[in-house]
Amino acid sequence: MNFRAIKGMNDILPGEIERWQAFERAFRDTVELFGYREARTPIVEPTSLFVRSIGEATDIVEKEMYSFERHDDALTLRPEGTAGVIRAFVEHHIDQKEPVTRWYYLGPMFRGERPARGRYRQFYQVGCELIGDAGPASDAEMIDMVVRFFERIGIGQLEVVVNSLGGPSTRPRYRQALVEHLTPRAEKLSEDSQRRLKTNPLRILDSKDPRDIEAMQGAPSVIDVLEGDDLEHWHGLLRHLEHLGTPFRPDPLLVRGLDYYRRTLFEIRTSAGQVGAQNAIGGGGRYDGLVAELGGPDLPSIGFALGIERILLAMSEAPAARKPVCFVAPIGQRASMEALVLARELRERGIVVDVDTRGASLRAMLRRANGLSAPVCLVLGDAEVESGQVQLKDLEGHGQSTLPRAEIVAQVVARLQGAGGTAG
Numbered sequence: 001m002n003f004r005a006i007k008g009m010n011d012i013l014p015g016e017i018e019r020w021q022a023f024e025r026a027f028r029d030t031v032e033l034f035g036y037r038e039a040r041t042p043i044v045e046p047t048s049l050f051v052r053s054i055g056e057a058t059d060i061v062e063k064e065m066y067s068f069e070r071h072d073d074a075l076t077l078r079p080e081g082t083a084g085v086i087r088a089f090v091e092h093h094i095d096q097k098e099p100v101t102r103w104y105y106l107g108p109m110f111r112g113e114r115p116a117r118g119r120y121r122q123f124y125q126v127g128c129e130l131i132g133d134a135g136p137a138s139d140a141e142m143i144d145m146v147v148r149f150f151e152r153i154g155i156g157q158l159e160v161v162v163n164s165l166g167g168p169s170t171r172p173r174y175r176q177a178l179v180e181h182l183t184p185r186a187e188k189l190s191e192d193s194q195r196r197l198k199t200n201p202l203r204i205l206d207s208k209d210p211r212d213i214e215a216m217q218g219a220p221s222v223i224d225v226l227e228g229d230d231l232e233h234w235h236g237l238l239r240h241l242e243h244l245g246t247p248f249r250p251d252p253l254l255v256r257g258l259d260y261y262r263r264t265l266f267e268i269r270t271s272a273g274q275v276g277a278q279n280a281i282g283g284g285g286r287y288d289g290l291v292a293e294l295g296g297p298d299l300p301s302i303g304f305a306l307g308i309e310r311i312l313l314a315m316s317e318a319p320a321a322r323k324p325v326c327f328v329a330p331i332g333q334r335a336s337m338e339a340l341v342l343a344r345e346l347r348e349r350g351i352v353v354d355v356d357t358r359g360a361s362l363r364a365m366l367r368r369a370n371g372l373s374a375p376v377c378l379v380l381g382d383a384e385v386e387s388g389q390v391q392l393k394d395l396e397g398h399g400q401s402t403l404p405r406a407e408i409v410a411q412v413v414a415r416l417q418g419a420g421g422t423a424g
């Protein structure tokens with residue numbers, strides 16, 4: 001029997017994982033500077049949570065969720081992070097503890113989409129939610145934070161597109177204007193969009209089908225139907241972004257997959273690297289009705305999510321540097337016991353140590369040390385343990401010396417710090 005990972009779900013193994021870890025560290029470092037704190041919520045939630053928040057007539061809810069029943073409960077593997085985070089916010093009455101909440105999350109999401117390069121069934125997102133600030137200054141700050149993050153990790157050729165979907169009163173008006181524009185052209189739409197025209201016409205804006213793009217020519221723009229506070233919010237956002245010097249482009253055709261968005265929407269795209277057609281590396285928006293929709297107080301909120309895989313595809317392939325390894329090769333039983341003590345002392349000084357405890361020949365152990373690209377190998381036999389010495393082999397310079405046991409830790413620290421990798 002040959003087992004294989006499920007299609008669209010990937011193993012991320014050592015060698016590749018270092019880039020993920022570097023990405024995650026950079027993300028945490030960036031958003032924590034903006035006051036965000038991590039919230040970890042379950043991967044499985046009640047199906048109704050997603051139906052309620054994402055919306056019934058969305059691709060995700062209609063056909064992509066991994067749902068199942070257990071103990072009479074209808075459950076779903078989370079297809080995105082916001083619903084769970086807002087559920088937790090409401091459940092724990094966080095609004096009674098602080099007027100503004102800034103949370104971030106990180107983890108796997110599940111959608112049964114057709115797998116392709118940059119599109120998977122289990123994929124990873126990082127994201128932020130800012131609850132309790134109606135913007136538009138906070139919207140601009142969040143968009144700017146995302147741009148700073150991408151700059152920090154070295155992703156160029158960025159395009160930030162922004163749009164507004166207005167408030168609860170805008171949507172029906174815009175929907176109507178769109179339906180009026182598209183109904184006479186309905187036969188020219190793709191089959192999916194003919195259906196969307198009845199269920200969720202805003203999603204047609206998003207379609208990449210040339211027939212739909214053609215039919216959208218001359219369609220009214222959502223910005224044209226914005227009024228009052230919604231219009232003011234939109235202008236406020238543009239003013240703040242201009243003042244911050246954040247590069248952006250208003251795009252009235254931008255809509256995003258989820259139903260809960262209000263007012264500000266944004267998406268970050270890149271033409272760098274190998275993301276291909278899946279060039280949206282992140283996006284977000286304001287969802288002022290969602291907290292109340294999920295049973296909480298009526299608080300405004302805005303958030304975004306970034307797909308890790310796509311961002312890594314957009315980054316140069318340079319592997320993240322690995323800390324240099326000090327290899328310890330004991331020969332004999334006493335040496336093997338002493339090697340573990342020596343390794344502990346080295347690790348306490350921040351050195352990565354790999355002790356070969358197999359009882360293998362010196363040749364086999366040195367082969368492994370070379371395989372790990374260890375700059376330094378410590379060889380100790382029972383005789384050395386007896387005389388209080390350790391042999392240090394410099395695997396880069398090919399020299400070797402015998403040193404007193406008492407000096408060895410300081411020697412290794414000095415050498416490996418020179419190699420640029422150890423913690424101090």
Ligand code: AMP
Pocket residue numbers: 080111113118119120121122123124125256257280281282283284305306307308309310311
């Ligand atoms: P969304 O939650 O659909 O707004 O997606 C936010 C980000 O998650 C996107 O910009 C992508 O980078 C990423 N993403 C969404 N769906 C997938 C997928 N099926 N596979 C890989 N990344 C995805």
